[in-house]
Amino acid sequence: MTNNKSGLSEIVKSVCCWIEGFIFLFGCYIVLFGHLTPGGGFAGGVIMAASFILIMLSFGKERTDKLFPRTRTTLVESFGALLFIAVAWLGIYYGGGFFANFLHQKFGGTPFTFLSGGTIPISNVAIALKVMAGLFLVFYVLSTHKVILDEDISKTEKDK
Amino acid sequence: MVHVIIYILILFMLLAALIALEAKNLLSSVVSIGAVGFMLSVVFLLLRAPDIAIIQVIIEILTLVILIRATIAVDVHLVKNIRQFFPFAICMVLLLLLFMFASKAMDLLPEFGNYLSKVAPHYLANGLKETGSANIVTSVILDYRAYDTLGEATVLFTAILGAVVLLRRKAKND
Numbered sequence: 001m002t003n004n005k006s007g008l009s010e011i012v013k014s015v016c017c018w019i020e021g022f023i024f025l026f027g028c029y030i031v032l033f034g035h036l037t038p039g040g041g042f043a044g045g046v047i048m049a050a051s052f053i054l055i056m057l058s059f060g061k062e063r064t065d066k067l068f069p070r071t072r073t074t075l076v077e078s079f080g081a082l083l084f085i086a087v088a089w090l091g092i093y094y095g096g097g098f099f100a101n102f103l104h105q106k107f108g109g110t111p112f113t114f115l116s117g118g119t120i121p122i123s124n125v126a127i128a129l130k131v132m133a134g135l136f137l138v139f140y141v142l143s144t145h146k147v148i149l150d151e152d153i154s155k156t157e158k159d160k
Numbered sequence: 161m162v163h164v165i166i167y168i169l170i171l172f173m174l175l176a177a178l179i180a181l182e183a184k185n186l187l188s189s190v191v192s193i194g195a196v197g198f199m200l201s202v203v204f205l206l207l208r209a210p211d212i213a214i215i216q217v218i219i220e221i222l223t224l225v226i227l228i229r230a231t232i233a234v235d236v237h238l239v240k241n242i243r244q245f246f247p248f249a250i251c252m253v254l255l256l257l258l259f260m261f262a263s264k265a266m267d268l269l270p271e272f273g274n275y276l277s278k279v280a281p282h283y284l285a286n287g288l289k290e291t292g293s294a295n296i297v298t299s300v301i302l303d304y305r306a307y308d309t310l311g312e313a314t315v316l317f318t319a320i321l322g323a324v325v326l327l328r329r330k331a332k333n334d
Binding site: 030034035036037038039040041042043046047049050053057074077081084085088098099101104108109111112116117118119120123124127130131134135137138139141142143 | 210211214215218219221222225226229230288290291292293294295297298299301302303306307309310313316317320323324327328
């Protein structure tokens with residue numbers, strides 16, 4: 001909050017401070033309860049990515065560079081993809097088929113409760129991690145990329 | 161009643177698409193594209209598909225932010241070439257045809273609870289027992305048809321990989 005130079009005005013920053021946590025929490029709810037209520041991994045992941053994009057738009061690029069450097073974002077995305085495939089492969093060994101819901105076959109669980117889904121919440125979390133990191137990475141790349149005209153290149157060469 | 165509201169929404173969506181084509185300012189055409197997307201999400205909600213409506217709203221917000229940011233960053237705002245009459249007339253005729261097809265498709269949709277495919281009654285009857293997921297849409301996406309989800313995730317992964325590789329700041333050998 002002390003750094004006023006980067007990002008938008010003070011009003012926007014303080015409103016975003018209040019709101020961004022709630023947006024992220026709503027995304028987590030959509031992901032974790034995707035097997036009970038409408039929603040799922042994709043929608044929740046996009047909501048979480050939108051909360052990070054809100055931080056980046058209001059506070060500037062430097063804040064998100066500290067929170068989520070590019071290497072960490074790519075790691076999270078790859079981890080999500082690998083977790084999704086790992087759940088599918090574990091289904092072969094324990095459930096008898098690719099993407100078999102082996103946790104639900106073994107433990108069951110009462111319907112309409114959180115633990116009833118078996119592997120479905122794990123797959124939802126994996127997809128949410130992948131979509132969140134991927135869409136944030138796309139926004140980061142698209143917004144920091146600038147078109148360089150030939151005049152600018154000649155100017156910088158003259159300056160050197 | 162619901163069908164009448166959906167007809168009106170489809171008509172407004174076509175109008176917004178026409179405005180997006182004909183607007184001289186790039187920013188206003190982006191805003192009218194956003195209007196198309198939000199009305200589409202209302203249509204999904206009226207057709208009782210809340211999962212798709214949530215995804216449509218969220219994706220529309222994200223793409224609007226990206227598009228507005230892209231159009232503001234570019235200096236050229238005004239489109240100089242004014243469209244001529246003949247392409248405009250063809251555009252209007254095609255939009256009218258699209259509206260007729262859309263309203264015909266609305267009439268042909270099965271009623272809520274009736275199904276066309278043969279596997280649908282099995283999902284509805286055994287979905288909760290076999291997967292433990294109360295939301296039948298999620299049980300189809302992540303259990304019965306999880307291969308499709310894997311393919312979709314692969315497509316998203318490849319698209320993001322392409323964007324990151326093509327838009328990196330420095331070439332390695334430079």
